[in-house]
Amino acid sequence: MAPMKLYGATMSWNVTRCAVALEEAGAEYEIVPINFATAEHKSPEHLARNPFGQVPALQDGDLCIWESRAICKYAARKNKPELLKEGNLVESAMVDVWMEVEANQYTSVLDAILFQCLISPMLGGTTDQKVVEDNLEKLKKVLEVYEARLTKYKYLAGDFLSLADLNHVSATLCLFATPHASVLDGYPHVKAWWSSLMERPSVQKVAALMKP
């Protein structure tokens, strides 16, 4: 079978979120760059992959899917279903909870910080420090919940690695490219969790991909 194609740029933490899942699942895939400078993401060819004209998109044979977290679940379901615990009602429910938390509580706040610190300057804009500070305060509240959870369990969904943990990796790697990674220092169990994720070959490979 031909390798899967992940369309997008490794600068995007939505794209590299998929790369982590694909690496962890041991999937055969290649990253196909999409050139934003020429608006390739709005081309008819790419709109056929993702009707919203965004990256990432994943092509696997005749199947084309988009939305990073759907791509991650597909990669896990196809190659490493234990990352979703779908055979266990309770464990899979906790995986679902913490995948939603990653999207709606953690990365939604981190996105604002990363945009101000990484994307805006790259586009010739400025960094709105108030937006950064306000979202760092929101992130601290989220991390308090994570710290309590990770005091009880090794990973977020339980004492087992799941896609919920891995879906945090790409945006958190980007946090370390900002001056604000020290926000994690106040949460020792979160730091230990992050260190264990960083030891994974899949994470190290994607971290190397993301180096500017």
Ligand SMILES: N[C@@H](CCC(=O)N[C@@H](CSO)C(=O)NCC(=O)O)C(=O)O
């Ligand atoms: N919920 C989606 C977000 C994709 C997205 O915003 N992609 C951005 C670049 S990466 O941050 C994008 O394609 N922006 C161009 C545009 O929106 O026109 C996902 O998780 O895949």
